[in-house]
Structure formats: C-alpha cells, structure tokens
Amino acid sequence: MSRTPMALLSPADQERLRGLRRMKAVALGALILMAALFVVAFWLRDQHPWLEYVRAAAEGGMVGALADWFAVTALFRRPLGLPIPHTAIIPNRKDEIGRTLGEFVETNFLSGDVVRAKLSTAAVSRRFGEWLREPAHAERVAAEASTVASAVLRALSDDDVQDLIADLAREHLVEPDWAPSAGGWLQRIVEADAHRGAVDLAVDSIAGWLDANAHTFSGLVSRRLPGWVPKLAHRFVDETVYHEAVRFVAAVQADPQHPARLALDGYLGRLAEGLQHDPAVRDRFEGAKSALFDSPRVIALAAQAWETAKTGMLNALADPQSGLRRRAASALSEIGERLASEPALQARVDGWVTDAAVFLVDRYRHDIASIITDTVEKWDAAETTEKIELMVGRDLQYIRLNGTVVGAMAGLAIFAVAHALIPGI
Template sequence: MPPTPLALLSPADQERRRGLRIMKGVALGALLFMAVLFVIAFALQERIPALAYVRAAAEGGMVGALADWFAVTALFRHPLGIPIPHTAIIPRRKDEIGRTLGEFVETNFLEGSVVRTKLDSAHIAARAGEWLRDPQHAERVGVEAATMAAGILRALSDDEVQELIADLAREHLIAPEWGPALGGWLSRVVDADAHRGAVDLAVDSIAVWLRHNREAFSGLMSRRLPSWVPSIALRLIDDTVYNEAVKFIDAVQADPRHPARLAVDGYLARLADNLQHDPATIRRLEDAKSAVFDSPRVRELAAEAWNTAKVGLLRALDDPDSALRRRIAEALAEIGARLATDAALQRRVDRRVADAAVFLVERYRHDIASIITDTVERWDAAETTEKIELMVGRDLQYIRLNGTIVGALAGLAIFSVAHALLR
C-alpha cells in the first residue's frame, strides 16, 4: 500500500515519518558502508593479509544488517514484496493482536486490587477539594453544571415529562389505598393527643371571629320568627344567641375535658378506625381521591406547574447573577473546603470512589477491554500497519544498525578465533 499522503497525517505523525526516514537512511548507509568495505578488503586481502580481518568484519556486518532488515520488515510487510511465510505479521494478524492486547489489559490492568491500590495512592478527595475550594474553579464547575442542566431541561419533552409525572403519581399515589394508612396515622395522632394543638387553634380562631363579627348574628334567628314579634324581642333573641355562642366557646377554651372536645376526640377515633376497617368509608375516600386526581383541572394545574418550574429554572440557570447560580458556586466551594480539610471525609470519599471503581471494573472489565478488540478489528490493516510503524519504526531501525555493528564484531571474532586455532 502506498504511504498516506503527508497532508493527511497529524503533525506528530509527520514528525515521526521524518524521523523514520532518517533512521532508515542511517541503517541503509551502514549496510552500504559494510558492502563497500567488504569489496575493498576482499580485493586487497591477498596483498595486505591484515585486510582479511576487515573483510570478515564487513562480511559479518552485512549478514547482521540483512538479517535484521528482514526481521524488521517482516513485521510490517512482505520483504521485497515476496509472500514469504511468517512475514507481514502485523497486517495478517491484526485482529489477533487486538484480542491479545485486550486480554492483556483486562488481565493486568482492569483488576480490582490494581485499581484500588492506584486510587488509594491518588488521594482523589484531597486533590479535588484543593482544586474545588478555589472560587474560580467552583464557578467554572457551576457554569458547566448549569449549562448541562439547562441542556437537559430543554431537551425534555413537556408532554413526556407530564406523562411520566402522571404515571408516577398514579403508581405511587393513586393506586395504593389511602384509607388504612391515613387511619393508622390518625389513630397514632389521637392516641398521642397530638391533635390537641389543632383543636385549640380551631377553638381560638372561632373565638376571635366571634369577638370581631357580632353583626353577623343580627337577624340570624329573628329573620326566622313571625313578623308580629316585637323588634325588641327580636334583638334580645339575636343577642342571646350570640352571647350563648361566646359562652360556649369560652367554656370549650377553658375546659380541656369539655364535652365538645371529647366529642371531637371520639369522632376522630371513630374516623381512624373506619378508615382502617370499614369498607364503605375506605371506598368513599378512594372515590373522592380518584375524582380529584382525574379532574381535568388538576391535570391542567400539574402542566402549568411543570411549565412554570421549567421556565423559572431555565431563567435561573442561564443568568450568571441568579441566586441559584451563586448558590451552586458557593456550595461547590464549601464542599471543596470540607474535602480539603476534613481527613475523615476524605477517607470516606476515597473509599467510596474506590469501591465504585472496583465494582465497575470487576463487573464490566470484559466489556471495557472489548473496546480495544473491537476498535482494532475495525481498523484498516494497511493503515494500522503504517500507524504502528510510525510509532515504533524509528526505534526498530536501531535494531538494524545494532545488528550491523554486532554482526561485524561477531564476524571479526569468529574469523580471529578460527585463524588463531587453524593457522
């Protein structure tokens, strides 16, 4: 495959390609140098015997250079385009390499103890607290949070939200029977005399109303009497009714055991018992509840409440000077200050973060590692080969250069030993 055009490569890849070409030139230059040296030494070794050592070194250097050139080239392509077995390893076994890499990461990195050890040494809570306690950082996080929340609110469908609210209300509010629960609650209130305050408030409110609304009793009874009754008698009757009402309320206020109070206690106790055990009372309460929640007006009010809340939230989230935005930034800064100074809180947060990370890793480690495998499988074989070669090819050229040098030294050593022993 022809190399990727330079314009399509990133600046980093362009720099890697230039470095790779330079090192290829150096390795090739070393091979050519050994070849020239071999030719000269081979031609003159009869007249200058010492050049036999040079010839042996050059010969070993050429062998080493060619062997390492073949080995390095075989990783990425067929040498000289010849489909020799076990060459072009990376493009031919790309998918297997991806699977092996994924298994390696899953086995050695996505392991609970490894993740926990790393997180325990990272001191995440303290670092996050130090960063977040800075008002500017807290403001930045608040801005991002507000932007995200506003985006979510705008993306929500009003009809779908209203349907969701209706479904949740129907499931958790309307469907369960209210009678037994309300009856049990009311029974406990009555047994604990917790309703006394409400009764006192009602009696006191009636007493205040009576003192300030005497004219409301004018004609209350007199209008129902015959017209021939004298007017003075009519006024006397109305005054008597008012005074008796005031006396009755005063008596109820003064006497904790007044019959009216006991009657209220008895009524509430019976109501609590009926709500728990009387099917007719329970059914009437359920019917009333259904009638209220099924009312179109109630649905309209729910929709208006959601729309009003949504508009208000969006306005507050979009306004940098809103009380909500300021409170978010202040709360984040306070959290940061606590995280930075409270060692016990730091330990709790670090432990919970580590527990969550370990849980996710152990539960989804295979799925996480499969990202590597799936990604490598989707890569084009030729493009993958070029990418890998750009990443490691420059270092591999040093292998060729080292092979030339080591081969020369080995050739020289072998020839020297053989010449010394066989001479």
C-alpha cells in the same frame, strides 16, 4: 512507509513519519557504506593485504544490515513483495495481536489487587479536595454539572414527564385506600384536642370577615320578604341577622365549651369513626379523592407546575449568579475543604473509591479489555500496520543500524581469529 497522505496525518504522526524516514535513510546509508568499503577492499586487497580486515568487517556489516532489514521489514510487510513464510506478521496476525494485547492488559492492569495497591497510595480524596476547595475549581464543577443538568431537562419530554407524574400519583396517591389512615389520624387529632387551634383560627377569620363586610348582609334576607313589608322592616331584618351572626361568632370565640364547638367535635369524631369502619363513608371519601385527582383543573395545574419548575430550573442553571449556582459552588468548595483537611473523611472516601474501583474492575475487566480486542479487529490491516510502524518504526531502524555495526565487528573478529589460528588464510 505510510501510505496515508501527509496532510491527513495528525501533527504528531507527521513528526513521527519524518523521524521514521530519517532513520531509514541513516540505516540505508550505513548499508551502502559497508557495500562501498567491501568493493574497495576486495578490489585492492592484493596491493594492500591489510584491506582483508576491512573486507571482512564490511562483509559482516552488510550481512548484519541485510538480516536486520529483513527482520524489521517482515514485521510490517513482505520483503521485496516475496511470499516468504512468517513475514508481514502484523497485518496477517492483527486480530491475534489485538487479543493478546487485550489479555495482557486484563491480566496485568485490570486486576483488583493492582488497582487497590495503586489507589491505596494515591490519596485520591485529599488531592481532589485540595483541587476542589479552590473557588474557581468549585465554580467550574458547578458550571459543568449545570450544563449536564440543563441538557437532561431539555431532553425530557414534557408529555412523558407529565405521564410519569400522573402514573406515580395514581400508584401512590389514588390507588391506595386513604380512608382508614385519614380516620385514624383524625381520631388522634380530636382525642388530643389538636384541632382546637384550627377551629379558633377559623372562627377568628369568620369574625374578621364579618367585621369588614357588614354591607354584604344588606338585602341578604330582606329580599326574600313579601313585597307588602315596609322598607324599614327590611333594613331592620338585615341588621338583626348581621348582629346575631356577630354575637354568635363572638360567643363561639369566648366559650371553649360552646355548643357549636361541641357539635363540631362530635361531627369530627363520627367522621373519624366512619372513615375507619363505615364502608359507605369510606367509599364516598375515596370517590371524592379520585374525582379530585382526575379533575381536569388538577391535571392542568400539575402540568403548569412542571412547566414552571422546569423553566425556573433552566434559568437558575444557566445564570452563573443565580442562587442555585452560587450555593452549589459554595457547597462544593466546602466539601473540598473537608476532604483536604479531615483525615477520617479522607479514609472513608478513599475506601469507598477503592472498593468501587475494585468492584468495577473485577466485574467488568473482560468487557473493558475487549474494547482493545474489538477495536483492533475493526481496524484495516494496512491501517493497523501504518499506525504501529509510525509509533515504533523509528526505534526499529536503530536495530538495522546496530546490526550493521555489530555485523561489522563480528565479521572482523571472526576473520582475525581465523587468520591467527589457521595458517594460509
């Protein structure tokens, strides 16, 4: 009988306990009935000889009931508390039972052939696709994935992420020597005249700025003239400088072979050559690159970028109506539709799932089965006995009841045969 208070048991265990108690009462009632029949038959056998048959049946029923009571009780505890060998089997051999159960599961269930045979007929991808293509299910998966992703983002330390970004940037951006590669790219750009578009854009931008900012030339040069120069000359000098700048830029715009353009081409070509072959130029370039990445402003900008990205991701993941969540749910629904309707895709996915499951089972079957062994070993012997008795004890009480009936029939049959074959009995 369970020693755990009824209130501490789960509803399912409470129902099992009530069923176990009922069956124990029935089995005990059958034994008491056999004992009462035996007493009555033994007492009245001289007046009614036919009661010998009843006595024999009752005697056999009592023997069968007691024998099966002993057998069932010996599984869980010592009958009547007596130290009889090979009793209290479950509490005494709990660890061995756990190991045997683990070996049984490992051998008969955690087998690559068993898993492959089961999954080959399960149509996993098609069933999953039919379930996933429903918009409500796709939204549910997207919501669960968003919850997990949000938890991961919140668990990440901002300092650790920034340090990781800095380490990755230093490993892949700062430490590698960019100069030869940059020089090679620049050389190919110049040789292909691919830089002309950028030059045109720069010249056009300068022309537009000059057109909109003529006032900035007021005093640009004239303030540096001697004080005795008339004010009229100051204005003339500033306007002359402005108009010359405008004419120069216009000339550069109009002439693809303008000396300024050719000078820029020559400079870019020399820069490309220096980046590839001149150690001094390469050192200056790498120094400028390192100074840029190590700049406090760049570091602060990277930290701010991470904070902004993290906040944006968390907000998008938390909002069911965000574009991210809607696109994720739509993509999942489309994946489900394809899995449900494309046999070729189903075959590939089923193959991947089966191969992955077989690999995991073959590689970790012992570790998986050891969960059973280790769990049973950690259980208290009395607790283990209670758990098992609640699960199977009710069915075992039928053994006692059946033993009573079979014993009675056997006793009656033996007495009847003996009475028929041996005179005087």
